Amino acid sequence: MSPDVPSTDGPDGAGPQQWEQMLRAMLGPAADDAIREMRELGVDPAAMAAASGLPTDPAALQQAMAQVQRMLAASGDQPVNWQMAHDLARQQAALGGDPSLSPGRVKDVRDALSVAELWLDAATELPPSTGATHAWSRAEWVEATLPTWRVLTEPVATSLSTALAGALGPAFGELCGALPGGLPGGAAADPSQLLRGIGSAVFGLQVGQAAGTLAREAFGTTDIGLPLLERPAPALVAANVDAFAEGLDTPLEEVRLYLALREAAASRLFAHVPWLRAHLLDAVAEYARGITIDVEQLEDAVRSIDPTDPSALQAALSGGVFAPQTTPAQQAALARLETALALVEGWVDEVATASATPHLPHAVPLREMVRRRRAAGGPAEQAFASLVGLELRPRRLRDAATVWAHLAATRGIDGRDAVWAHPDLVPTSEDLDDPAGYDARRQAAVDESADLDRALAQILDDADGASGDAPEDRPAG
Structure with missing residues (x-):
């Protein structure tokens, strides 16, 4: 040697x-x-x-x-190596043990979800979702939610992969061209394609890490704000509910019922507001479509890195050298997503607590614990934020809950829930600043629209009258 x-x-x-x-x-x-x-x-x-x-x-x-x-x-040609993501997510979910649920634990969870549906009937006009209830292990959560992780991450992975291949492809090709015979595989081995393969593997690892870590934290399918099932159905991850209850001075059964109320309420919302899921996922996709990379910064960084020096590589990666630059259009998409997440969580927060208060002695403290948990985020949410640049934390949850409480007080439960009928009716960031002005702003918008309709009708009437003049009545020339 x-x-x-x-x-x-x-x-x-x-x-x-x-x-x-x-x-x-x-x-x-x-x-x-x-x-x-x-x-x-x-x-x-x-x-x-x-x-x-x-x-x-x-x-x-x-x-x-x-x-x-x-x-x-x-x-292959996938922007994310999904086999790698799946395997790693299952491995991460199993850390510390993830046994199958006993029949008794399954019954406890399903009973809690059934009771939650009964209590919710008094707090919202939205009916239960039609999906069957589930009691899941962490591995089962991974299997059920991974298709939505695909929807969320592939647009971002595709955009980043394209940008990286465009930025580094030529230089990488020159490096590989120095090898005897060029790249392995001959002419078919395109340097840009190899870079895309590297990106696919890296994204597979990152998605798997994020999804697997979140499997150890998530209570159900909706508690990160985004609906992780295409067809909403309430489900709870029994081990995570139990772990959350261990640190509280509240009986496990009460904690389970409160979390079941939140999960069932969110499932009702996503099941019966058909535009909402697409609205949230489209905001993520719109953000992804705008991804660009500062090529000059990237090339400078690559030239300055010694690939045999691990500390230099680590400093470059952690320093955000390869992070995408956020454009104004992306910032607008993120603002819409943040408001929408707050509105969803605020409605769930308000409805679940209103349902729980007559029955659960610790409903208000539990509400505050969940609010703080969501505001702080966790390791999985941080991993997702670093992966796609999105923080799935509803920063204005309290403001949104205040808006929904105001609408319930002024319009009743039916009037509050009717606001979800159309995207133009849901509260805006301005309404989060001033809940009491919601009705006045909507009435002003109606009046403005009516004025516009009258003006347009007058223009059309005048045009019809002019076109009906006889030729001899029209002025010459």
């Missing part, structure tokens, strides 16, 4: 410590999963370590590139 080649004998005989340390510096907590995925896909870490230790040896570098390409080929 050449004296420049680092030892490839790790303590378990499975791979070089130097290469693994570099991956851990680059990927952080996700590195172990990345290493495991490489080995399962037949990638030899020893060859990759040889390449990192012998940057002047083209043959070793070519061998490593060939093995990396075989790993990335599993991504």
Whole structure:
């Protein structure tokens, strides 16, 4: 062996410590999963370590590139490697144990959801969703919600992948062209395609990490504001409900009932307000479509990074060098999403607590605990924010709950819920600032629309009258 080649004998005989340390510096907590995925896909870490230790040896570098390409080929043309995301999410969800639910625990959850539906009938005119109730393990939550994670993240992954390939493709092609015979696979191996494969694998790891971590935190399918089921149906993750109750001076049964009320209320809202889910997801997609990358900043960063220095790579990645630049259009989309999330959570907060207060002694403290939990966010929400640039926290939840309480007081429950009939009727950010002025602003909008209709009708009447003049009555010339 050449004296420049680092030892490839790790303590378990499975791979070089130097290469693994570099991956851990680059990927952080996700590195172990990345290493495991490489080995399962037949990638030899020893060859990759040889390449990192012998940057002047083209043959070793070519061998490593060939093995990396075989790993990335599993991504196909997908912007996210969903097999990798699925496997990692299941692994993350199982940390600390995730046993199947016993029949008794399933019954406890379903009974709580059934009671919640009965109590909600007195607090909202929206009927129950038609979907069956569920009591889930964390793994079952992952399986049920992963299709929506696909909808949420693929537009962002596609935009970022395209931007990165455009920014780095030429330089990466020159680097690969220096290898004997070019890229493994010959002319069909496009540098831009290889970069897209790298992006797909990285996004797969990130999505899997976020979804798997959230599986250990989420109470149900709606408590992050976005509906994670295409067809709404109330469900609770029993282990997460139990874990939340452990830190409270409130009986588990009462905590379970309060969280069941929130989940069932949100399911009713998404089931019977057909435009709402699309409105939220479209705001995410609109944000994604506007993703651009500062190419000059990116190229400068790439030129300044020593790929053999893990600390330099880590500093570049954590410093936001590769972060997308937010445009005014994206900021507007984020503002609409933030308001919509606040309105959804505010309505759920108000309706669930109104339903719980006559029955649960700790309804008000539980409401405050959930509010604080949502305001603070958690590791999974932070991971999602770093992934797509969105923070799924309703910053104005309290203001939104005040608006819905005001509408219930002035219009009654029927009038409050009727506001969801059309997007133009729902409260705006201005209404969150001044709930008492909601009715006056809507009446002013109606009056303005009526004035416009009258003016348009007058113009059309005048035009019809002019066109009806006889030719001899019209002025000459």
